[in-house]
Amino acid sequence: DVKVTQSSRYLVKRTGEKVFLECVQDMDHENMFWYRQDPGLGLRLIYFSYDVKMKEKGDIPEGYSVSREKKERFSLILESASTNQTSMYLCASSFLASSGFYFGPGTRLTVT
Amino acid sequence: DQQVKQNSPSLSVQEGRISILNCDYTNSMFDYFLWYKKYPAEGPTFLISISSIKDKNEDGRFTVFLNKSAKHLSLHIVPSQPGDSAVYFCAASSNAGGTSYGKLTFGQGTILTVHP
Numbered sequence: 001d002v003k004v005t006q007s008s009r010y011l012v013k014r015t016g017e018k019v020f021l022e023c024v025q026d027m028d029h030e031n032m033f034w035y036r037q038d039p040g041l042g043l044r045l046i047y048f049s050y051d052v053k054m055k056e057k058g059d060i061p062e063g064y065s066v067s068r069e070k071k072e073r074f075s076l077i078l079e080s081a082s083t084n085q086t087s088m089y090l091c092a093s094s095f096l097a098s099s100g101f102y103f104g105p106g107t108r109l110t111v112t
Numbered sequence: 113d114q115q116v117k118q119n120s121p122s123l124s125v126q127e128g129r130i131s132i133l134n135c136d137y138t139n140s141m142f143d144y145f146l147w148y149k150k151y152p153a154e155g156p157t158f159l160i161s162i163s164s165i166k167d168k169n170e171d172g173r174f175t176v177f178l179n180k181s182a183k184h185l186s187l188h189i190v191p192s193q194p195g196d197s198a199v200y201f202c203a204a205s206s207n208a209g210g211t212s213y214g215k216l217t218f219g220q221g222t223i224l225t226v227h228p
Contacts, residue, residue, distance in 0.1 A: 009153070028147065031214040042201060042220035043156070090155055092213035096207060101146070101216055103155035 003027075004104035006091050012110045019078040021107050023091030030095060032074035034058075034066065037088040037106075043097055081111045115139045116204050118219035125226050131189040133222050135202030138183065142204040146216065147176060147187045150199045152224075160187070192226045199223050 007022035025032065031050050035043040035058075045058030047066040055066050063085060065106050067075045074093075078085055094101040117136045125131045133147075143164040148156035162169040162176045162185065169176050175188045189196055202219040 004155070024157070029214075033215065035218070040220055042116075042118070043218035044202075045215065045217075048215060052128075053212075092155075092216075094216075096205075096214045099214075101203075101205075101214060103157070105155045106153070108153065 004091055004093055006100050006104040006107050008107050009105060010108045012112065013081050013112055015082060017081045017107065019081050021076040021089055023074045023104055024072055025093040026072065027093060027102065029091060029093040032068065033092040033108065034074070034076045035090045035092065037090060043090065048075065083111050085109065086111045116202055116217050118202055120222050122223040122225070125192045125224065126168050127194055127203060127226055127228050128191045130190045130225055131196065131226065133170070133187040133200050133224065135185045135219055136183060137204050139206065141206040143207055144205045145178060145185050146203045148201045148203060150160040151203060193224045194228050197226050199222055
């Protein structure tokens with residue numbers, strides 16, 4: 001049974017805090033992704049990684065950074081959390097889209 | 113620039129009837145399309161997909177139709193059940209040139225409510 005896990009289901013942080021969201025996959029996938037989901041906007045790609053230590057900006061990278069030190073782990077970092085980063089954050093992994101694209105359960109982040 | 117669009121934010125259907133969810137795309141390089149279902153506080157789960165070499169794919173109660181000339185796809189659910197109530201996302205991918213990295217571009221989602 002394939003699995004993508006995320007470190008927290010719910011998180012509450014204060015404005016200005018540094019926030020780490022972690023994601024682990026057990027499918028040996030090269031590609032890993034961070035999306036955020038907001039009502040009416042769908043899922044928007046923040047960053048993705050196609051190999052260890054490699055990363056690419058997605059559509060909305062501002063205010064975020066990522067780290068991929070090991071193949072199975074992909075971290076999203078909010079350098080200085082702001083209220084407009086309150087959202088549902090979804091991690092995913094894949095080899096090719098046609099061979100399966102799997103999501104984690106999501107982290108609901110609230111920044112106050 | 114929204115490359116994948118779901119223009120209906122919501123759809124309400126009676127149990128047993130057909131649900132039709134629509135999706136339009138603008139990028140002609142997209143060659144693989146997927147539908148995902150999402151319940152609140154959970155990650156999206158894969159429902160059904162279609163390659164651009166086909167115009168229809170069926171899996172039980174779910175059928176996806178692809179009209180490449182119109183850059184339009186639709187998901188049909190027959191018969192609809194209350195448990196189908198969820199947010200449905202259309203997604204597209206391009207494997208052209210092998211540089212897609214399996215990336216998916218998503219639509220805004222459609223909230224489906226199936227009434228008993």
